[in-house]
Amino acid sequence: MFSQSQESKQCIGPYIGGGRKTRASASALAREEFMIFRQFLAPKTGCASYLFG
Amino acid sequence: MVDPQLEIEPYLEAAGQKAMRITHIVETHVQADHVSGARRLAAATRAPILMHVGAPVEFPCVRVEDEEEHDMGNVRMTFLHTPGHTPDGISIVITDRSRAPEPWFVLTGDTLFAGGVGRPDLLGTGAEGRLAEQLYDSVYTKLLTLPDHLEVFPSHFGGAACGKGLSGKPHTTIGFERRFNPALQFGSKAEFVRFVLADLPPQPETFAENRRRNLAAV
Secondary structure (H helix, E strand, O other): OHHHHHHHHHHHHHHOOOOOEEOOOHHHHHHOOOOOEEEEEEOOOOEEEEEEO | OEOOEOOOHHHHHHHHHOOOOOOOEEOOOOOOOOOEOHHHHHHHHOOOEEEEOOOOOOOOOEEEOOOOEEEEOOEEEEEEEOOOOOOOOEEEEEEEOOOOOOOOEEEEEOOEEOOEEEOOOOOOOOOHHHHHHHHHHHHHHOHHHOOOOOEEEEOEOOOOOOEOOOOOOOOEEHHHHHHHOHHHOOOOHHHHHHHHHOOOOOOOOHHHHHHHHHHOOO
8 A cells, every 4th residue: 555655656746746736725625525526428429528526 | 627518507407416616617628529518617607717728719718737736625636738639638637635645537638538549630730740749748658657546537438539449438547548558559659650640530520610619719
């Protein structure tokens, strides 16, 4: 588990943390719970859309 | 909300059922296969539309750059510039910090699919060779540096004309695609470019008009 965590950080290293950032306030963060995730599929066209947060 | 279709009612209904407020609308690129619902959804929710800084659209949007991060409560979106299908393509690495401090999944737009990659010839400007090279860099040097356990949620699955060989299964993982995606088995950029430019299906007639509408100010 620990080694996987190390490896993951190494893998994503170049793409995390270098750019512009926006942050929610601490109070807003405290109100949040687990993520909601919905995938919308259109079988006729093969399109997918996503709602999450 | 990512890559909304023109019919936005299902999104509003789903958000309402969960008492969610749509605060960000992301277009992973200027679409050609369908008319986007982003502006209609923005008008309904007052949420901004986020697109890559290089997207040549004529309407107001928030321009994001490579590696830019946006937080929505516990959820962090990290944008990666992944051109190739189009010059303005982005992928979004998602971290749900209520579960883990590390990324959980990636939305790959039209860059990486289950079983394929985005076709680089839809601009119709003779730029497909350059875009195919960019696609190689986006997939091999960005997306494939992500951990194998990350789930991949593309913007298309089987039946779409934005790539070839797409699976009917709409999501996958980085590790499975690394091992079994035919486009990800090449040792050189030249081989990859030859592969992605070969045997492309004809571009549907509606694509140019869809793209024009998705670029326009109104």
